Amino acid sequence: MTGSESDSVxxxxxxxxxxxxxxxxxxxxxxxRRGEILAIVGGxxxxxSVLLRTILGLxxxxxxxxxxxxATLEALDEEARRPxxxxxxxxxxDGALFSARTVAQNARLPFLEHTDVDHRLVTQLxxxxxxxxxxxQSAGAKLPSELSGGMRxxxxxxxxxxxxxxxxxxxxxxxxxDPIGAANFDSLIRDLQQALALTVVMVTHxxxxxxxxxxxxxxxxxxxxxxxxxxxxxxxxxxxxxxxFDGPRGRAARTGLAVSAGRAVSEGI
Amino acid sequence: MADTTQLPNARAAWAKTQFDGSxxxxxxxxxxxxxxxxxxxAAMQSLDTQGAELLHIDLAAVDAIDTCGxxxxxxxxxxxxxxxxxxxxxxxxxxxxxxxxxxxxADEERVPLLRQxxxxxxxxxxxxxxxxxxxxGEAKALIAFVGATxxxxxxxxRRPGRxxxxxxxxxxxxxxxxxxxxxxxxxxxxxxxxxxQGADQLRAYGAEVFTINLLxxxxxxxxxxxxTAIMVAGRTGSAFAxxxxxxxxxxxxxxxxxxxxxxxxxLVLPRLLALAITxxxxxxxxxxxxxxxxxxxxxxxxxxxxxxxxEQLENAVQLxxxxxxxxxxxxxxxxxxxxxxxxxxxxxxxxxxxxxxxxQSVVKSIFLVIxxxxxxxxxxxxxxx
Numbered sequence: 001m002t003g004s005e006s007d008s009v010x011x012x013x014x015x016x017x018x019x020x021x022x023x024x025x026x027x028x029x030x031x032x033r034r035g036e037i038l039a040i041v042g043g044x045x046x047x048x049s050v051l052l053r054t055i056l057g058l059x060x061x062x063x064x065x066x067x068x069x070x071a072t073l074e075a076l077d078e079e080a081r082r083p084x085x086x087x088x089x090x091x092x093x094d095g096a097l098f099s100a101r102t103v104a105q106n107a108r109l110p111f112l113e114h115t116d117v118d119h120r121l122v123t124q125l126x127x128x129x130x131x132x133x134x135x136x137q138s139a140g141a142k143l144p145s146e147l148s149g150g151m152r153x154x155x156x157x158x159x160x161x162x163x164x165x166x167x168x169x170x171x172x173x174x175x176x177x178d179p180i181g182a183a184n185f186d187s188l189i190r191d192l193q194q195a196l197a198l199t200v201v202m203v204t205h206x207x208x209x210x211x212x213x214x215x216x217x218x219x220x221x222x223x224x225x226x227x228x229x230x231x232x233x234x235x236x237x238x239x240x241x242x243x244x245f246d247g248p249r250g251r252a253a254r255t256g257l258a259v260s261a262g263r264a265v266s267e268g269i
Numbered sequence: 270m271a272d273t274t275q276l277p278n279a280r281a282a283w284a285k286t287q288f289d290g291s292x293x294x295x296x297x298x299x300x301x302x303x304x305x306x307x308x309x310x311a312a313m314q315s316l317d318t319q320g321a322e323l324l325h326i327d328l329a330a331v332d333a334i335d336t337c338g339x340x341x342x343x344x345x346x347x348x349x350x351x352x353x354x355x356x357x358x359x360x361x362x363x364x365x366x367x368x369x370x371x372x373x374x375a376d377e378e379r380v381p382l383l384r385q386x387x388x389x390x391x392x393x394x395x396x397x398x399x400x401x402x403x404x405x406g407e408a409k410a411l412i413a414f415v416g417a418t419x420x421x422x423x424x425x426x427r428r429p430g431r432x433x434x435x436x437x438x439x440x441x442x443x444x445x446x447x448x449x450x451x452x453x454x455x456x457x458x459x460x461x462x463x464x465x466q467g468a469d470q471l472r473a474y475g476a477e478v479f480t481i482n483l484l485x486x487x488x489x490x491x492x493x494x495x496x497t498a499i500m501v502a503g504r505t506g507s508a509f510a511x512x513x514x515x516x517x518x519x520x521x522x523x524x525x526x527x528x529x530x531x532x533x534x535x536l537v538l539p540r541l542l543a544l545a546i547t548x549x550x551x552x553x554x555x556x557x558x559x560x561x562x563x564x565x566x567x568x569x570x571x572x573x574x575x576x577x578x579x580e581q582l583e584n585a586v587q588l589x590x591x592x593x594x595x596x597x598x599x600x601x602x603x604x605x606x607x608x609x610x611x612x613x614x615x616x617x618x619x620x621x622x623x624x625x626x627x628x629q630s631v632v633k634s635i636f637l638v639i640x641x642x643x644x645x646x647x648x649x650x651x652x653x654x
Contacts, residue, residue: 099619118306118307121341131371
């Protein structure tokens with residue numbers, strides 16, 4: 001942790017993204033603070049996943065700059081990127097596990113690539129990670145194709161947190177999970193974030209996830225981004241945001257919160 | 270009262286014991302992280318608690334702890350507990366305590382993380398057995414598919430209105446017309462090579478002119494149809510398998526079924542029909558191009574005129590020779606079509622499976638084409654053609 005990083009682990013300035021003649025991001029600014037859970041939401045085609053890919057250095061910006069942990073990935077070569085990449089973990093939508101390797105081998109890969117930790121200790125740490133993400137140890141010997149979608153996500157998460165990263169990126173972590181599985185996954189992420197002092201950046205469609213675990217919400221509208229706490233965003237007059245939170249799903253998620261708040265009040269009396 | 274253990278590189282991470290009366294204090298400090306794993310393991314190894322029964326573990330000086338540090342500490346605490354020592358954690362933050370607590374769950378199961386194997390020999394036997402049953406199952410499934418296709422084709426004959434003519438014509442264009450340039454060039458060059466090699470060998474007997482006999486018979490009977498079938502298997506068979514496979518992955522095939530469309534009728538039959546119509550035409554085209562290549566080579570290399578070439582060719586081949594080659598074409602067409610559609614429909618789940626079955630379709634159809642060609646050769650020689 002150096003001084004230059006200060007409290008912003010990710011700093012996006014004036015980002016421009018274009019596909020052909022279509023401008024997806026136009027002068028977008030975003031700061032992600034250390035230790036927070038930031039959820040990025042937005043309608044289809046507003047460039048949520050592209051923003052994530054740009055921050056991760058998988059796509060170079062068409063304008064503006066992106067700093068990840070104080071480094072500009074775009075300006076670095078493969079070798080210079082490694083120390084930065086070692087400090088981030090990414091969970092892709094369907095886990096993106098390497099299909100020819102078992103779950104344990106998938107989780108071992110970051111250790112082989114970035115550390116020279118003793119072989120036995122690595123095996124033990126993989127056991128720890130598997131249990132942390134709620135997978136049975138028997139899943140370690142299985143190939144990704146032998147797992148259900150939810151288990152593949154957990155296995156992907158085990159690989160993402162293998163090296164105890166500073167920042168964890170999640171691309172639609174609850175997509176494709178049933179409501180109970182999604183709620184479990186939400187609390188898993190919250191637990192891990194607290195235990196490992198993670199900064200979490202996630203792209204999500206799920207209003208429930210948003211209400212349950214996000215510290216701040218970033219909404220992509222009009223090629224820009226609006227960031228704030230859940231309450232601030234909810235009070236924002238932008239029509240898309242209003243429609244998002246006032247739609248039937250948004251209302252249901254909010255009612256859930258109101259009910260739990262109401263319970264707290266009645267207990268107070 | 271005194272430090273008993275001082276560690277290498279103590280500044281990075283350290284652990285030391287102090288004895289004060291009834292309890293032994295184990296003080297930990299520094300960065301308990303993955304980067305210091307070797308130091309931490311060594312520290313824990315060399316820590317001497319002198320068999321104390323009550324241990325106070327003090328984490329006050331720990332600057333940072335991650336999963337690795339927590340696990341190493343947890344492992345050591347467990348060893349001490351197994352030895353009968355009592356453990357008390359002092360000055361732990363909430364975050365440290367919750368991280369340490371999480372380590373406990375990893376102890377419960379001791380299932381191996383690697384796949385169990387019963388030794389190399391057993392593994393070999395198991396895999397050979399699995400391969401054998403797979404081949405048997407595959408053969409059965411393919412025969413069943415041939416049956417299903419036949420039923421579908423018979424139904425189409427009874428009700429020709431249900432055959433998708435637009436789709437069939439579209440496939441004829443793709444299989445046939447689009448393949449002409451590459452197939453023509455290929456066949457032409459093969460004709461050139463055959464003529465060149467034949468003339469070279471026959472010159473020793475002064476029988477160069479029989480190069481034309483060699484060309485005529487080998488191209489019309491075997492080479493033309495084989496080259497065409499192999500090229501179509503590679504070019505069209507793989508495309509069929511990949512197309513149908515992708516539709517399988519996208520659940521398009523399931524969607525068809527729910528709408529009431531029969532995939533056999535909509536996907537397989539038009540492709541088979543198109544192949545059966547197009548392949549014989551392509552074979553004829555390839556024959557012509559190969560003979561043209563041979564003719565060019567013969568005229569240049571042997572100083573024969575085109576008239577002489579045609580005259581010698583007329584002596585060498587009859588209509589039978591051409592028929593023997595052409596009659597194989599529809600059979601090969603059906604083979605390629607059935608195998609590639611079968612492999613396409615067998616795709617399940619992932620994109621990986623599409624690649625696998627596409628490869629399989631090419632390998633299997635070329636294999637079957639050559640096996641059937643050999644069978645045809647034996648058959649024709651028996652009946653004296």
